[in-house]
Amino acid sequence: MPFGECRQLTNVDATKLVDPLVKWSGEPLRPQDAPSLVSKGLFLANSAPRGVVYLSIPLDDWTEPAEENALTNLLQRSADGTPVITPKAVDALVDALEGASAPSLVLGPGADTEVGFAAAIALAEQAHLPVWIAPGPPRAPFPTRHRCYQGQLPSSAGAIADVLAQYDTVACFGAPVFRYHAPSTEDFLRPGTTVYAVTDDPDEAARAPFGQIYIGDPSDALVRIAGTIAPSNRDWLPQRPITEADTSGPHFTVEAILDAIDRGTTDDTAFALEWTSADLVRDRLTISRAKSLFYPAAGALGWGLPAAIGLKLGFPDRPVVALLGDGAMQYTVAGLWTAARYSVPVTFVVCTNRKYRALQEFSRVLHVPEGDYLDISGLGILDIARGYGLETHHAETLEDLTSYLRTGEEATGPRLVEIFER
Template identity: 65%
Template sequence: MVTVSEAFYRVLRHHRVTAVFGNPGSNELPFLTGLPKDIPYYMALQEGAAIAMADGYAQASGSTGFVNLHAASGTGNAMGCMTNAASGHTPMVVMAGQQARRYVPVQAMLTNVDPVRLCDPLVKWSGEPLRPEDGPALLSKGLMLASAAPAGVVYLSVPLDDWDEPADEAALAHLLGRRTEAAPVAPQHALDVMVDALEHAAAPALVLGPGTDTEAGHRAAVTLAEHAHLPVWLAPSAPRAPFPTRHPCYRGQLPSAAGAVGEALAGHDVVMVFGAPVFRYHAPSSADFLPPGVALYGVTDDPDEAARAPFGRIVVADPSDALVRVAKAVPHTSRPRPTPRVLPEADTGGPAFSAEAILDAIDRGKSDDAVIALEWTSVDMLRDRLTLTRPRSLYYPAAGGLGWGLPAAVGLRLGCPERPVVALIGDGAMQYTPAALWSAVRHRVPVTFVVCVNTKYHALQEFSEVLHVPEGGYLDIPGIDVLHLARGYGMRAHRAETLDDLTEAVREGMTAEAPRLIEVRQR
């Protein structure tokens, strides 16, 4: 007899799920009784950390993340990091348990929290089996939906007494034989319009987002920029870095305010956007979205992103595929080449250092194949000081939800063990999911964590100035000892007293076999 538990793991293998991340409760323990040795289970001490580890793993490995969480309260604790997974289109199945079927009336009396409905605003689909034998089919459906464009999070809730029940073996045989394939491809006539617009534009520009951070998309973006002599921007608050930061066409990241975006793109008559929303705005502005006379064209695989764009001609399709086809079709141009930009010199005075100097020191120490997990949010607009030449080299919380970066770095290294990972974390952001340091130590995941200590909520202090809010010291966060926190979880920790010390510590981390934390003081 094949049990529901055994059937679940067969379905996971069939869909190439290679790891489970979790922070289970009592309702989830029966799922672990059948855990096979070829699918490792990575334990997190907090639910948000489990989500972020699975998020990083899925993005780095190209597989679907699978998370085992406790039901209502556990799901609630995970919601912050789940917003990043949903906004980042990370394929993920979150599976929680629920009371035994014979206890359901009692459960209804004890609580009115429904974890399935709790997740509805964030997930593509949620479900629970009507019969125990329906569970494997719902899992298969969830895995396929999670990876279907636009990829995202699905939620599955399974009663704790289902696992030892007999599976429907005939249905299981069909599940293990079926596949779905779907690649939304832009119609050629829509791309012909974009190619024609580029050929006839006087001063076109290119804006890229996470949807083109693939091997093919990265190459095509460089080819298109060089053939058409296009200045290239990243979309506002982009969670990936899909273009080389030292390329002469690169212009940096667009700001996240309507007026500021308009100013950055002033002087251009055609703007092409691939793989990003049009646009994400964070800072308030009463200015118009774009200067008059600018025509915008875009490609996204998310119909919701296309529908909410306030302007432009948007195609719903695979943005990397569209970018490859447009790059092949656009001929070399006689327009002048963009003038390479020069980054300003950093102030290297200490003992507390400028953000620019810290980033430069890290850049000197990291290897070319290093992956950056960035949750030092106050330096988002300075990320260009990092030399990034390869796709999938930088990851940032897609919805801006803090607590993601530290555990995501662990998942990134597990998902792509051949590339070293450096996590750049603010001292405030570290406090959301510090328990992920334990997971890194427990599973011996060699991530280099660089925690930048400024003893204040720097990003909000900047917004206080924008919004004309008296700051008054409310956003200071003194008294946190980062080194003792890390050592308490069993991690090697070190304070970099000089920029050279920081560079050398990062360089050593490129070949380290265990995780380590470096603290550096920022002014």
């Protein structure tokens, strides 16, 4: 069998079985091929467009010897390439923003890098740009308390068009143009709005139904444009207000719980979010640095709990908090055992409303009669967590939740706190 050959994990529709967002997946056909496939996976994961790769290695392959000559050649191999947009494209984007009477910036997950985050701030401040986050954002690529921040775009075509109608030029970096979730028969854009976009994903560019699209690293493009564009004398927009939350209990509003979580966490906290009630108001959390909020791009339930464990392994020096609904927690609840077994210090916040709210909302849209089958009351969230070996706590008040979160940095193992959501 040729060195490096593998079997692609696909079904009859050529859809990768592991995850529809996996960039590449494979499995060695013989043990000696594993090093080559590990190398290939690392190379592909870090090449544009960057993405998740999956490699399945049979258990008994690990004890087999590698081929020395093949390893030597592999370690001596190198590959170099940094796809970026052309200078002509940078000039076109700068000209479009400088020549606009009402420009704006839209950011997506592709801009949520240390470099991209800082460059987006610099560009927004230099050009006095209002900044929106692309619909259904799986990341938070801009500070939520910055004076340029306007919030996240809605997820239906007509609603996005209405928001963007106030701008003549929209520059989008690192996001699909655009992701639509709610059905709409409206036009994608209102007359007078022109969209430019930079993405490192050629497929994303091909899917875009409108706009002038450039393929290249969004973070690199932000850096180059921010360093080129002239300072603007446009007036600053008013600071985006944060409405006051109803803090009455004993069951609390989503806004009040998010505010309590925000007070109990720091700028270094990384959040794994799978609390669907909070989707549209997640920016009540103070995000001030890159790679601080992670949400499933496809909206699949069961992602948040194990993702939080992975985040802590990837960010050992940052506090990690998982924000989960009581229904979402059940999809991958056995992940709590992994966290306990390996003493992974994640704080899991479970917001219990005793409802399968996501399905309730879909039922209304699809005109499906609601019934008791959507009632998930009676789940002993704390009992389940204790059974897996976690420290547990029930937060009776918002202040109690804040205080419990503040002790998270000293934790040596996983903890779970429950609070009742209205």
